[in-house]
Amino acid sequence: VTYSHASAPLVVTGVDAAFDALRARGLRVSAARRLVLEVLFAAEEPVSADQIAAGLRGRVPASDLASVYRNLERLEELGLVRHLHFGHGPGVYAIVGRGDGEYLVCEWCGSRRAVEPGGLEDIRGRLRALFDWEARFSHFPIVGLCPSCAGRADERGRGGSHAHT
């Protein structure tokens, strides 16, 4: 239960700026590394390591999965990338400052709603007040039922089987 520690967020305007940031820290800009960053910058949603390795559905050449993981780890240490978890299943990665933000994930249908930046401040403030707890929803999102699944839940009464998240 330990994950690669990330340093302070490093927000960058684009792939090129990211490359500069890498070189500035003595890291190299290899083809595989470039691929990972390009896929992440092109992605509109957080993507899994597997999706990155697959080249985001064939758009870009594939890369070794182990290298992808190693790169994601380094980029995360650098503060350029973060990862989060949409329930069960593989972790998903995103560029810090893009595809970023916090999510509400439906545990029945798997749908997600991205919350605008600051949209959870109210919730965080209340958790701070009630429990002196500094909640963070950027790594483990808020899970529950989306409006339509919640409606379905009412029909069927309490409980009921489901199959997601």
Next chain:
Amino acid sequence: VTYSHASAPLVVTGVDAAFDALRARGLRVSAARRLVLEVLFAAEEPVSADQIAAGLRGRVPASDLASVYRNLERLEELGLVRHLHFGHGPGVYAIVGRGDGEYLVCEWCGSRRAVEPGGLEDIRGRLRALFDWEARFSHFPIVGLCPSCAGRADERGRGGSHAHT
């Protein structure tokens, strides 16, 4: 990303009542099954399948891990057991109605705070009002920083490395 569907919660007073519930549904009360239930009833916190198989630190005889998983799955379908996730790492299981409740998990030190039943109603209500979202914190808890780690975070400024959850 699919997990065994659970039916309506089935709250039971003790191991014996659980056995009755099993038999009432045509399920058998085998030694392994008994073990799983006994460990869960004895546990004060949710425990992993591995801990159950190990007999909760030697208190009870060990059992096959695959059987433990199969039993947990069936007991969860029955509504007697639930499972949740304290961050990365194995899922943890608890008897419904005991060791139950909702948790706040610290992503730095791994500590957890159990919230009294209903203690998150305010939060849930607010999420309902703001996003029409029916949040559930019983399967994926609220993750963030506990008071002491939050303090440590201030000292070190934004970001900073961590190593847990």
Next chain:
DNA sequence: TTAAATGCAAAGCTTTTGCAATACT
């Protein structure tokens, strides 16, 4: 008796690690 449940082994999925070969600076 007979279907549910077990034990063991094997596999699945996500992620990590070792190591010799490669390629960025």
Next chain:
DNA sequence: AGTATTGCAAAAGCTTTGCATTTAA
């Protein structure tokens, strides 16, 4: 040239599945 990074293979951690055998009812 020197070392960060790669590719491949293997392993680790959690969970599921197949199957012949046992066992509760």
